[in-house]
Amino acid sequence: MTGRVAWCIFGVLRLPSRSLPAERNRLKQAQESKSSYRDRLLKDLTAAQREAVVHGEGPLLVLAGPGSGKTRVITHRVAYLVAEGIRAENILALTFTNKAAQEMGKRVVDLVGAGKITICTFHSLCARLLREFAGELSLAANFSIFDRADSAAALREAATEADLDPKNWPAATTGEVISRAKSNLLGPEEYEGQADDFFTKQIAKIYIRYQKILASNEALDFDDLLGRMVSALRENESIRSRLARRYRYVLVDEYQDTNRAQYVIARVLCRDHQNICATGDPDQSIYGWRGADISNILDFERDFPQAKIIRLEQNYRSSKMILSAADGLIRANRQRREKKLWTENPAGEPVEVVYCPDDRSEAEYVAGRIGEYVAQGGRYDEVAVFYRVNSLSRLVEQALRSAGIAYQMVRGTAFYSRKEIKDVLAYLRVLVNPKDSVSLLRIINVPARGIGNKTVKALQEYRRAEDISVLEALGQAERIGGLSRSVGRVKEFAGLLKELSQGPKRPVKAVLENVIRRTGLESEYANERSVDTSAMDNVNELISSAAQYDLDNPDGDLEDYLQQTALISDVDTFDAERGAVALMTMHTAKGLEFPVVFMIGLEEGLLPHSRSADKPLEIEEERRLCFVGMTRAKRRLLLSYARYRQFRGASSRTVPSPFLGELPSESLRLSSLEDTRAQGSSAKELLGESRPKTTLKRSAVRGARRRAGRAGFVDRLVEGSTVYHPRLGLGKIEEIGRDGKFTRAVINFEQAGSKTMMLEYADLREAND
DNA sequence: TTTGCCGTCCTTTTT
């Protein structure tokens, strides 16, 4: 074995090279007697935690309140099993995010050293197993994994084929319904059988065609990964029994968020040995909308009558004030089992509830408070801002930028959904899976090579008639009528793909670089004509992530790399040590903790979201979401709401969230920004919005902004450069230097005076714009 | 065929 940790974390890009401490631990473990090692493992655990860790065979349910040391229990339990002589490769730990898997893996390594324990997400486990058993499942081992955007393309195509206007049947809607059906293990035929009204009947038509499209592309969507695994386990006894023997101990984290398919996978795997350890908290179930079924955890005892149930109710994370506020809120839920949350932590400061005149002042207030916190010795990365919907991040970002506060938006998938990244990856996907026509069509004219809409239509028609893939159709270009003028270009493209397929197969970095160079994408991105140099930056970042992948996975191949990138989730890119304030949705925040938490937009319609209005069960889920957010906070928690908020351009009056009224007043401190603001405001502001009318100019403004795009020009700035800030006006750079990863500059504004800003974040424009 | 401009529509959360 090499010096690498032989850790099987599937779907995780990197595991820190902790081999040294790991080796040391292993040696330590070998030297220690078994019982003293066990003592050490159990030393710092409470009685309840210990009980869960040492539980032997048979089903176990750990109901773990927030901050009750759940991850600790899981990792120690895994270590304990290993110490008891269970072979590492017989242990399977399932999580919901790669981040959680990674974290858990790291902690287990610290406890027991390297091992072959499988710690991964449901989705990556399924992707990997489906590849492994592809031969037995009449499945192509090189299948593509379709993400949301790919599925959307396929869904639009499916709607068109079903003679439905994709406008009336948008992918967002059809996809959600079909995804839900799949999570509940309803195949297209079964769904059709149940369809009894116009809407579901039409969806059934789309569903059937959608599955055909996936099949002809040799592609699976996220739900198929789970669904196909379920069928494999149910219909292939040999696979089932082999896997049951392989995974003799199964741990499932966040059990309250499992959907039907995940539930079946876990149950079937454990049918023989019953060694399932589920951990979760019904009060933190926030994915009902995605098909998660809270009754999976509520009915655990029914499913596993021998189950032992352990409750972890002591909280080690939050102050008394924060915990009692959160507890008071969650008590308003009726669909819930009573639970006593308590902590021995200090009382701490009351939870602050801040009333702001509008969304902008709210964002500025948050930025101001973060600034204060850091001025008093705090660190940016101790702070997080949560919101219900992603769109709320914008104003906060702006405010943080102008305050020169470093932040990171925790939205990992955003990177992978950028056009240039998707384009490059589409080339790779076509290389791996030539039948992936969705990817092929994506790049058929990227960079522009004179294959336009008409040509594509002709190709599509031909390949449908002949029932072949687009790639095959390319090869027969001269036989396709209506292509006359573009035959040459099509042939050329086919030649390019062939050439690429003869290029290097690995390492992934080499494949990527070859693709970018040979396709002409490189020169396209490098083209000075585009002011926006971020495309090349992003592609470079992709290349370095591929290089990292090659380093972490010496045996890795393109297929595996693509699988990992397809299954990346938002939190996965969160870096707790980046020295930046974290911005994320409340959903993404689950499982994390921060000393200081801001939750913004606590308004009716936002939290609870308007989509759940008048649906009591969904409002309870919103309340749980609020509970999850609040219980992330260790020491300080601030909830804010704004009287006026911008919707689609227009500002409108809001109503405070009813949840605020449910918080116990003795753990709150209320304040209002209105007074302080009124004092300092100019007459103009007091008279209300006095924005210049922009009527016809909207698109012109938009165009100017696009051209002015900040990215890239930061590198060109030097001392003496003149810049323009939309609020502060013209300014000159007086000083410029590095601050860690960022460029910090002192800018002297003509009107506003001298300010220090992080240039990467500052909302600056070229001065001559 | 490509490009840019315009109006329309939308808006929850995500593996």
Place this chain on the structure above:
DNA sequence: GGACGGCAAA
């Protein structure tokens, strides 16, 4: 405020 599709001009 942005994604997307349609349309006209280059």
